[in-house]
Amino acid sequence: MLIDGHGRKVNYLRISVTERCNFRCQYCMPEKPFSWVPRENLLSFEELFSFVRVAIDEGVDKIRITGGEPLLREDLDRFIQMIHDHKPDIDLALTTNGYLLANVAERLKDAGLKRINISIDTLKPDVAAKIAQKDVLSKVLEGVEKALEVGLKVKVNMVPLKGINEDEIIDVMEYAKARGMTIRYIEYMENVHAKNGLQGLNGKEILAKVKEKYTIQKVGREGSSPAFHYLTDDGYKFGLIDPHKHDFCESCNRIRLTAEGFLIPCLYFDEAMSIRDAVKAGNIEAASEILREVLRNKPEKNRWSEENAEESTRAFYETGG
Ligand SMILES: Nc1nc2c(ncn2[C@@H]2O[C@H](COP(=O)(O)OP(=O)(O)OP(=O)(O)O)[C@@H](O)[C@H]2O)c(=O)[nH]1
Numbered sequence: 001m002l003i004d005g006h007g008r009k010v011n012y013l014r015i016s017v018t019e020r021c022n023f024r025c026q027y028c029m030p031e032k033p034f035s036w037v038p039r040e041n042l043l044s045f046e047e048l049f050s051f052v053r054v055a056i057d058e059g060v061d062k063i064r065i066t067g068g069e070p071l072l073r074e075d076l077d078r079f080i081q082m083i084h085d086h087k088p089d090i091d092l093a094l095t096t097n098g099y100l101l102a103n104v105a106e107r108l109k110d111a112g113l114k115r116i117n118i119s120i121d122t123l124k125p126d127v128a129a130k131i132a133q134k135d136v137l138s139k140v141l142e143g144v145e146k147a148l149e150v151g152l153k154v155k156v157n158m159v160p161l162k163g164i165n166e167d168e169i170i171d172v173m174e175y176a177k178a179r180g181m182t183i184r185y186i187e188y189m190e191n192v193h194a195k196n197g198l199q200g201l202n203g204k205e206i207l208a209k210v211k212e213k214y215t216i217q218k219v220g221r222e223g224s225s226p227a228f229h230y231l232t233d234d235g236y237k238f239g240l241i242d243p244h245k246h247d248f249c250e251s252c253n254r255i256r257l258t259a260e261g262f263l264i265p266c267l268y269f270d271e272a273m274s275i276r277d278a279v280k281a282g283n284i285e286a287a288s289e290i291l292r293e294v295l296r297n298k299p300e301k302n303r304w305s306e307e308n309a310e311e312s313t314r315a316f317y318e319t320g321g
């Protein structure tokens, strides 16, 4: 079992398979980074899997593939198949912007993927083009329909932003509800890579918008999801991911691995340790020891709610969110 320095059980591994992306979301990477990690620096699926196997044997029972945009990594279904074949009952999920999903949803499902979380911040094509800085909406929605059609369980992630999509909180919920998908509203997490001046709605403001139409009651946190769930008076369950709240990190159960082989203990901080050399040398024991060291030093909580805290410099597109 993996336990961190604060006594929390860690059973959730998030793997960012690439930091590249075909969108330029204002809250994530509004300007193309001047240098991408060269492809040859990426760990291969075989190398990533050699670590994944150890993590699973140590107690990880939930794995999420993310990015950047994970569907930009060629043959992702091959990696999914490797994980699935090793442990078919693992909670194996993907987070994607959905743009390339329609063509590959079936292959991913057949390879063993169980769930997909798709980022949908708006249902208006012009607003989507403003947020992602590219005309993306129709292909994203096509991806959603295809994922549902092939039988994947789909959740929607929405980041409500002041003056941009805050008027669509109910509309996006109703779009998700009509298709049997859970929506989770995510508080915008300030960081230096995002566009200057961007402002998110906090959890309270998001709930106030929902309450303009629905009466809601608290349900709580479920399983190992970071979302706190609520129920509307017509029986629809939705989630709120509110990392500015001080109890958010109390039940943190996750660790992140990047495509280059960095193990990242927390989404907020820059600290990371590389398992790259160990994995390349086939020295899995050394990789396992690095994992334990990262867990021993995992921060207790983020600093998003601290008034004088400096903005986070950790890029979401590197960690996979
Ligand atoms: N601050 C913080 N945010 C997180 C953490 N894990 C996920 N998030 C954010 O929550 C949002 C949704 O994440 P997803 O990739 O959909 O994964 P998830 O919420 O763990 O997925 P489920 O297992 O379906 O609940 C993203 O914006 C993430 O950045 C975390 O440990 N800390």
Ligand SMILES: C[S@@+](CC[C@H](N)C(=O)[O-])C[C@H]1O[C@@H](n2cnc3c(N)ncnc32)[C@H](O)[C@@H]1O
Pocket (backbone or CB within 6 Å): 021, 027, 028, 066, 067, 068, 069, 070, 095, 096, 097, 117, 118, 119, 157, 158, 159, 186, 187, 188, 189, 190, 191, 194, 316, 317, 320, 321
């Ligand atoms: C970094 S993306 C990677 C996966 C994929 N490209 C996508 O957009 O779903 C993962 C999640 O992080 C969220 N995200 C990115 N930057 C964020 C920020 N500054 N604050 C809150 N959420 C953010 C996105 O909305 C997305 O749901």
Ligand code: SF4
Pocket (backbone or CB within 6 Å): 021, 022, 023, 024, 025, 028, 029, 067, 068, 069, 097, 119, 316, 317
């Ligand atoms: S949030 Fe996802 S889709 Fe948007 S720029 Fe970041 S990695 Fe790309």
Ligand code: SF4
Pocket (backbone or CB within 6 Å): 243, 248, 249, 252, 253, 254, 265, 266, 267, 268, 299, 300, 301, 302
């Ligand atoms: S902000 Fe850091 S400590 Fe808090 S839940 Fe996320 S990864 Fe865990």
